[in-house]
Amino acid sequence: MQKIVILTGAGISAESGLGTFRDEGGLWSQHRIEDVATPEGFARDPALVQGFYNARRAQAVDARPNPAHEALARLQRDWPGEVVIVTQNVDDLHEKGGARDVLHMHGTLAGALCGACGHRWSAPAEMAVGETCPECNAPRARPDVVWFGEMPYHMDEIFAHLQEATLFAAIGTSGQVYPAAAFVEEAVGAHRVELNLEPSAAVSRFDETRFGPASRTVPDWVEEVLARG
Numbered sequence: 001m002q003k004i005v006i007l008t009g010a011g012i013s014a015e016s017g018l019g020t021f022r023d024e025g026g027l028w029s030q031h032r033i034e035d036v037a038t039p040e041g042f043a044r045d046p047a048l049v050q051g052f053y054n055a056r057r058a059q060a061v062d063a064r065p066n067p068a069h070e071a072l073a074r075l076q077r078d079w080p081g082e083v084v085i086v087t088q089n090v091d092d093l094h095e096k097g098g099a100r101d102v103l104h105m106h107g108t109l110a111g112a113l114c115g116a117c118g119h120r121w122s123a124p125a126e127m128a129v130g131e132t133c134p135e136c137n138a139p140r141a142r143p144d145v146v147w148f149g150e151m152p153y154h155m156d157e158i159f160a161h162l163q164e165a166t167l168f169a170a171i172g173t174s175g176q177v178y179p180a181a182a183f184v185e186e187a188v189g190a191h192r193v194e195l196n197l198e199p200s201a202a203v204s205r206f207d208e209t210r211f212g213p214a215s216r217t218v219p220d221w222v223e224e225v226l227a228r229g
């Protein structure tokens with residue numbers, strides 16, 4: 001049975017009003033990665049880091065899925081084989097759009113993680129510095145997001161899916177952050193498609209490319225895949 005594996009990045013949520021990282025005016029032009037997205041940055045200035053993720057959480061709560069998220073959920077529902085959605089995004093727009101079992105390899109804004117014992121729970125809307133863990137009481141609550149220098153989640157499962165994929169699509173990702181940027185090379189048995197606003201850093205590794213806003217290219221591509229069967 002045909003297996004589709006999809007990798008998404010910030011570009012799929014751009015038209016829902018959530019900023020990307022590396023586009024002009026993106027998050028990494030306003031904040032330094034080492035300050036807000038590393039364990040060292042959190043140790044140095046936890047208030048800055050909690051404030052950064054509190055603001056992103058507040059934005060994500062209000063955001064609505066766009067036709068690209070909805071089309072991927074439709075593909076999952078209507079495709080006779082398996083459709084695995086792997087996202088680098090920490091928002092929940094795939095789920096709001098109706099997708100199931102999304103693998104959040106960089107964690108989620110909705111989660112809290114204890115830096116002492118590893119316990120996970122639902123993040124409050126605003127996470128305070130020194131908030132205590134409900135399991136071990138350590139004042140070490142942090143957002144359950146993966147920072148640079150940390151191991152992304154679900155990697156064994158993702159690599160196993162990539163080995164079995166017959167179709168692989170990367171949507172709205174710049175192809176600059178590993179290990180996600182190397183997934184296209186792991187999907188050795190798959191037809192590989194890039195859907196992005198413009199060619200990504202990894203474009204030469206794909207068999208097929210489609211450029212334009214995700215809200216247009218993704219629904220069109222999903223229709224074609226379902227029609228081809």
Ligand code: OAD
Nearest residue numbers: 009010011014020021022088172173174177196197213214
């Ligand atoms: P980037 O900001 O690096 O790339 C976003 C990509 O989306 C770019 O290639 C844009 O051209 C494209 N894009 C923008 N608007 C689009 C639209 N409307 N439709 C389709 N494509 C669009 O974001 P990611 O590749 O997701 O990690 O970044 C990967 C990781 O780097 C993130 O998960 C985050 C970041 O640092 C961590 O924080 C650990």
